[in-house]
Amino acid sequence: MRGFALMSPTFFYALLLLAVPVAVTITFSFWTQTYLDLDTTFTLANYQEVWSKPIYRVLMFRSLTIAAIVTAVTVILAYPLAYYISFHVKERQALWIFLITIPFWTSYLLRIFAWKLILGYNGVINSTLMELGIIGEPLEFILHNANAVVMTLSHAWLPFAILPIFVSLQKIDRSLLEAANDLGDGPVMRFLRVTLPLSLPGVIAASLIVFIPTIGDYVTPRLVGGSDGLMIANMIQVQFGKANNWPLGAALAMTSMLLVTAVSVAFILVARFLGGRVR
Amino acid sequence: MSTHPIIQVRDVSRLFGAFTALDNISVDIRGGEFFSLLGPSGCGKTTLLRMIAGFDDPTHGDILIDGQPMAGVPANRRPTNMVFQSYAVFPHLTVAQNVAYGLRRQRLDKAEKASRVQKALEQVGLGALGERRSNELSGGQRQRVALARALIMRPKVLLLDEPLSALDKKLREHMQVELRQLQRQVGITFILVTHDQEEALTMSDRIAVMFNGDIAQCDTPEQIYQHPKSRAVAEFIGGMNFLDARMTARNGKTVTVDAACFGRVEIENPHGQDFASDITVGVRPERLTLLIDDNDRAEHEMSGQIVDASYYGDMTYYSISVDGRDEPITVSMRNTVGRRILASQESVRIGWGPESLVPLS
Amino acid sequence: MKIKFLTIYAVGFMIFLYLPVLFLPIFSFNDSAIVAFPLKGFTLQWYENLANEPGMHQALINSLKVGIATSVISTILGICGARAVTRYEFFAKKSITSFVMLPLVLPEILVAISMLVVLLQLGFSLSLISVALGHILMCVPFSMAILISSFEGFDQSLEEASMDLGEGPLMTFFRVTLPVVAPGIVSSLLITFTISLDEFIVAFFLSGTEPTLPIFIWGQLRFIAKLPNILALGSLMLLASFILLCAAEYFRRRAQRRTGTEDSVI
Numbered sequence: 092m093r094g095f096a097l098m099s100p101t102f103f104y105a106l107l108l109l110a111v112p113v114a115v116t117i118t119f120s121f122w123t124q125t126y127l128d129l130d131t132t133f134t135l136a137n138y139q140e141v142w143s144k145p146i147y148r149v150l151m152f153r154s155l156t157i158a159a160i161v162t163a164v165t166v167i168l169a170y171p172l173a174y175y176i177s178f179h180v181k182e183r184q185a186l187w188i189f190l191i192t193i194p195f196w197t198s199y200l201l202r203i204f205a206w207k208l209i210l211g212y213n214g215v216i217n218s219t220l221m222e223l224g225i226i227g228e229p230l231e232f233i234l235h236n237a238n239a240v241v242m243t244l245s246h247a248w249l250p251f252a253i254l255p256i257f258v259s260l261q262k263i264d265r266s267l268l269e270a271a272n273d274l275g276d277g278p279v280m281r282f283l284r285v286t287l288p289l290s291l292p293g294v295i296a297a298s299l300i301v302f303i304p305t306i307g308d309y310v311t312p313r314l315v316g317g318s319d320g321l322m323i324a325n326m327i328q329v330q331f332g333k334a335n336n337w338p339l340g341a342a343l344a345m346t347s348m349l350l351v352t353a354v355s356v357a358f359i360l361v362a363r364f365l366g367g368r369v370r
Numbered sequence: 371m372s373t374h375p376i377i378q379v380r381d382v383s384r385l386f387g388a389f390t391a392l393d394n395i396s397v398d399i400r401g402g403e404f405f406s407l408l409g410p411s412g413c414g415k416t417t418l419l420r421m422i423a424g425f426d427d428p429t430h431g432d433i434l435i436d437g438q439p440m441a442g443v444p445a446n447r448r449p450t451n452m453v454f455q456s457y458a459v460f461p462h463l464t465v466a467q468n469v470a471y472g473l474r475r476q477r478l479d480k481a482e483k484a485s486r487v488q489k490a491l492e493q494v495g496l497g498a499l500g501e502r503r504s505n506e507l508s509g510g511q512r513q514r515v516a517l518a519r520a521l522i523m524r525p526k527v528l529l530l531d532e533p534l535s536a537l538d539k540k541l542r543e544h545m546q547v548e549l550r551q552l553q554r555q556v557g558i559t560f561i562l563v564t565h566d567q568e569e570a571l572t573m574s575d576r577i578a579v580m581f582n583g584d585i586a587q588c589d590t591p592e593q594i595y596q597h598p599k600s601r602a603v604a605e606f607i608g609g610m611n612f613l614d615a616r617m618t619a620r621n622g623k624t625v626t627v628d629a630a631c632f633g634r635v636e637i638e639n640p641h642g643q644d645f646a647s648d649i650t651v652g653v654r655p656e657r658l659t660l661l662i663d664d665n666d667r668a669e670h671e672m673s674g675q676i677v678d679a680s681y682y683g684d685m686t687y688y689s690i691s692v693d694g695r696d697e698p699i700t701v702s703m704r705n706t707v708g709r710r711i712l713a714s715q716e717s718v719r720i721g722w723g724p725e726s727l728v729p730l731s
Numbered sequence: 732m733k734i735k736f737l738t739i740y741a742v743g744f745m746i747f748l749y750l751p752v753l754f755l756p757i758f759s760f761n762d763s764a765i766v767a768f769p770l771k772g773f774t775l776q777w778y779e780n781l782a783n784e785p786g787m788h789q790a791l792i793n794s795l796k797v798g799i800a801t802s803v804i805s806t807i808l809g810i811c812g813a814r815a816v817t818r819y820e821f822f823a824k825k826s827i828t829s830f831v832m833l834p835l836v837l838p839e840i841l842v843a844i845s846m847l848v849v850l851l852q853l854g855f856s857l858s859l860i861s862v863a864l865g866h867i868l869m870c871v872p873f874s875m876a877i878l879i880s881s882f883e884g885f886d887q888s889l890e891e892a893s894m895d896l897g898e899g900p901l902m903t904f905f906r907v908t909l910p911v912v913a914p915g916i917v918s919s920l921l922i923t924f925t926i927s928l929d930e931f932i933v934a935f936f937l938s939g940t941e942p943t944l945p946i947f948i949w950g951q952l953r954f955i956a957k958l959p960n961i962l963a964l965g966s967l968m969l970l971a972s973f974i975l976l977c978a979a980e981y982f983r984r985r986a987q988r989r990t991g992t993e994d995s996v997i
Contacts, residue, residue: 092821093819093821094815094818094819094820094821094824095815095819095821095822097812097814097815097818097819097885098809098811098812098815098816098821098824098827098831099811100807100808100811101808101809101811101812101815101831101871101875102812102827102830102831104808104832104867104868104871105830105831105833105834105868105871108864108865108867108868109833109834109837109842109845109868110830111849112842112845112846112848112849113841113845115848115849115852116841116844116845116848116849117844119848124978153948168744171740171741171744172741174737174739175737175738175740175741176741179737179738185984189976189980190745191745191748192976193972193976194748194749194752196922196925196926196927196929196972196976197752197925197929197968197969197972198929198931198945198965198968198972199929199930199931200929200931200945200948201752201755201929201945201965201968201969202751204755204952204961204965205751205752205754205755206751207753208754208755208766209754211766213765213766213767214766214767215754215766215767215768217767218767218769219768219769221958222768222769246747246748246751248747248890249744249748265746266987272987279804287872299836300835300836303836303837303838304836304837304838304839305838306838306839307837307838307839307840307932308838308840308932309840309932310931311858314952324840326836327840327844330841331844331847331936333764335894337848340844341844341848344840344841344844348838348841351838362919386955423891423895424894424895425891425894425895444894445891445895446894446895446896446897446898446899447897451895451896452891452892452895454888454892455888456886456888458886458888458889458891458892460889460892460893460907460911461889461911461988461989462910462911462989470879471893471896471898472896472897474897474898474902474906475897475898505988516892519892520895523896523897523932525797525807531870637981649839
């Protein structure tokens, strides 16, 4: 009981400021906006609109695709580094981890802004290439598209993906690897049969940590995405801003959360299944 | 040594949900004695110690310290101090600050405090290390800090929770002697919790052997070793041969037993216990002798054949199969000058006396 | 061979990680209003401009207010939570803990819009308080994570030893518990302050008419002429974050030395 009493301020804070608001938002998604008033009769109209209008479907699908690609890129790039720090850095592991986490803690907005500087019309890449005489006109295709969004988001999430993978690699008892060697596995087979399966929980955690929040990002698409790089969160933001249709915005948010949850669960199941198949 | 009980444990039980950690235990601990609670992990010895210290309360029963009931008295008001298994040396304080920790409430002036701290440190052989930070100390040094910190409080009882278990063998043996000497010197009652029988035997005035939340036997080390009450106690302390026998008569402090391998004898029953007619009789390997020369004679003899010999340097342990018994009997022999190690298959005679046999429940 | 390849990869990775952000300070000293190579020369002009930007000053003050409130309150909540998790068993401990840690993985926009909906429905107007409320929610998991690892190494027998030596619960807290876990608490304060200082998404929805620094920067991004000033401001923020994080790391390591868990990296 003392434990619960001690936990309760934290718990009730989260309950009051997270669970209750999310519940209210879900309720909202079943209402309708009529100009400045809310019609509080229960309706599925918002959800019907979300599922029937192509614009939402396109944005939803694009968001999931971008998030999936970002997740894949991030995890694939992060794994070797986590592996390197865990297995090959002997003395200054803490320093490496610290250096990796610094960018994560610094301003997200500024990191994205930096990419805008790099990819922009007059940006670092274009001006450098022009200065070197490789191109005559600034390249336009590097900014304001989905690739730029993937690039920027991947960069932003890299530090966050490394940590869970690193932790799971650290937990692997080194004698297991020696045992695998002893039983005849070479480095590659040992990695595939021992290291990778044992670090799978870290890979799954890293994937979810990147995938889920990426869906909700609207800053990156706004700054570097252009019109074909916009994502569902931009639409949600519009509904809560200019369009002032909160119930629709709420329905969009809930739908995307549902999709994300479904994809995540499917992903975990598939990953576990594949992990279980490696023997 | 006074005979006035400094600690009285009366009918104490401790339940954790459905699990009974202590089952109606009573024991008196005398002022000034070195008392050990000995038993395997989970036997309740630490629970009992923590109840005396005030970190846990009995579900039923009372604990009295110096005649005062301790129910409702928190740890900080009890005249006991503890040396923790992990030592619990405060990591943010120096050695001297650690030792002085409990003196705050006594409102001593600075010089008095400093001299008492210094004295306590010297008592445990850390006189020069007062300014060290605790993370610069070795395990043995930490233990001494914990000891000095508790002793400076001049407790009526010092509680030691497995204080030597984290040390390596050499240091452990050294500390056993040192702790024993320290206890004699300060004259405080020490209660030691340990799972190490050798530690308990060498250090204690009395030992309570505990199993499954119960005290199986509470006695001097010699009594515990020579006259264990039960097979469990005998098994836990040292090695012993167990022989199945029939009890044919019981007469006050003796019983008459009968077994295929040694015949019918009357043996001592010092605790005056009751036994079932199927009885186990124990005999320590060193209480048996091997009769090697033809003219060696003993009061009673049985013949057998050596199955195996284990050489321990100072001793050799022989497994010997004897008639009327499936399992071999273990006999130990001191490797004195000129004594050869016997080989397997050799025939030998085992000499024994009824005074070596112990009836066990 | 394999080790060598990984080393090269790791170094390249770190460059990739840091390079984009480094362009901010580089261009913030560049004597040109256009962000492009080649660099034109060294100037402190953009930093001087910041001094004459009243909107920025107000945003800075707002950010500090929110940051301090967030770090103090979320760390207090973190202390309660971490202490409960590391010391006690209680009903539905796992579920409750996961629930409290949930904001760590939720899309920030969901947190932001949900709070927006509720606050406005309840008739609160948006202010720095609403931003702080959101930031506290997001910072509690980080604070908990830092403090749990700091409390975990805290040997419970230390408190018992203090009681055993005659101190009551209150003095035990002040003489033992607090000093031993203090570095962890400082580390939590610094990290949560940094998060709040740099947080954009929740602040964007909940700040109303009182912008924090990131919101101010967002507003200025529309004006191309203001770009160099933003670079200067952004560089200063990166520097501030960097210093705060180094300090937090220092205290975190100290916390580990105190609790004797020196070997763990995270």
